[in-house]
Amino acid sequence: MFRTFLATAILGLLPLSAAELKVAVLHPLLGDLARRVGGDRVEVIDLIGPNGDPHHFEPKPTDLKQAEGARIYFVAGMGLEGYLPKLKAVIANKATLVEVGATLPALAGKDEDEAEQAGHDHGHDIDPHWWHSIDRFRRATGIVTEALAAASPENATAFRSNAETYRNELDDLERWTRREISKIPRDKRHLATAHAAFNYFCKDFGFTAHPVQGLNREQMPDPKELAALVADLKKNHVAAIFPEKESNPKVLKTLTTDTGIRLGEPLIADGTGNLSYKQMVQRNVTAIVKALGTER
Ligand SMILES: [Zn+2]
Incomplete structure (x- = not known):
């Protein structure tokens, strides 16, 4: 995505300064969300990429170089990214780290009854996979929007308007999901x-x-x-x-x-x-x- 952007910019079709705010994401779905809310006013650097495993990924210095100038780092939170203390130390006060899942309602790391029956012990207090709840992803839209708005107040109105459109799409998606599941x-x-x-x-x-x-x-x-x-x-x-x-x-x-x-x-x-x-x-x-x- 970034390469395409660069190539387009070099061809002169798009001025390099088109995006007014640069952000980095450490989960691809947050990249999608940031792009939907930010539109062409936000440049999104996806550090993990399409084949990464968010459970074990850890950004390398070259990744972080690519994100240089980013003013926000979005992570999923809820304990998914074990490397957060290190990342915090690297970005220090140069950028804001937003743990999108931090304020979302969390599920416990295991279903007590089931875990007992199956003899499982997953060793997690919290289940970090909140994105599979469309409702939580809709709430996450608000969190990402306000973080972008705080970093770029002049674009806040545009971000909130994009978020509104996107939340409506998520409403539709949720309705569609319920209709589909009713076939089971x-x-x-x-x-x-x-x-x-x-x-x-x-x-x-x-x-x-x-x-x-x-x-x-x-x-x-x-x-x-x-x-x-x-x-x-x-x-x-x-x-x-x-x-x-x-x-x-x-x-x-x-x-x-x-x-x-x-x-x-x-x-x-x-x-x-x-x-x-x-x-x-x-x-x-x-x-x-x-x-x-x-x-x-
Ligand atoms: Zn997983």
Whole structure:
């Protein structure tokens, strides 16, 4: 994106000073959000990129050089970015760090009952995957908007107007999601996924979550946990297990072979890839309805 911008600028089609405010994002979905609110008045540097893993990413000095001049760094927060103390030290008082998730309602790191049944211990106090709640993403729009407005008051009106438009689109997206999910019978609303990224989605849209792994993609179940999980999936007649676009652990293949439960299309769990927020939600919901819904 930045390269395209630069190339366009060099061709003289766009003055280099077109963007009045430079910001950096450490989650691609926040990049999408900042672009939607900022329009052409904000230059957004996406430090993690489409293939990054937000659980384990850490910006390198070359990344930070690219973000030089950024006045705001947006991060997802809720404990997702373990490197925040280091980043804070690097940007010092040159920029503002905004943890977008900090004031959003958080879910606990594990569902107590489920975790106990499955014998899981995810080791997180808070589940950081708040972006799978459209309602929280709508609230995040306000947080990003006010941060941009504070950094560039002369553009505040434009930012707030863009935010209004975007929030309306999110309203539509949420309505569409509810309509789609209504095609899934209530007793089929069980979402079995690779890592535990979809608790917010499940909570908002009435699903029970059955994650195979823990919260950060690397905790694999031991044989006892796996046996408990298989029993749980069978008991609830779970119709599909969804791999992830970002990772597809071998254990899913074993699970589908052992249980006869089919493998769904991959979901986008951590918001990476080249899709916008809306496209991510649409793709995930479509895959879920395709596998669990009655209209096949
Ligand atoms: Zn995740």
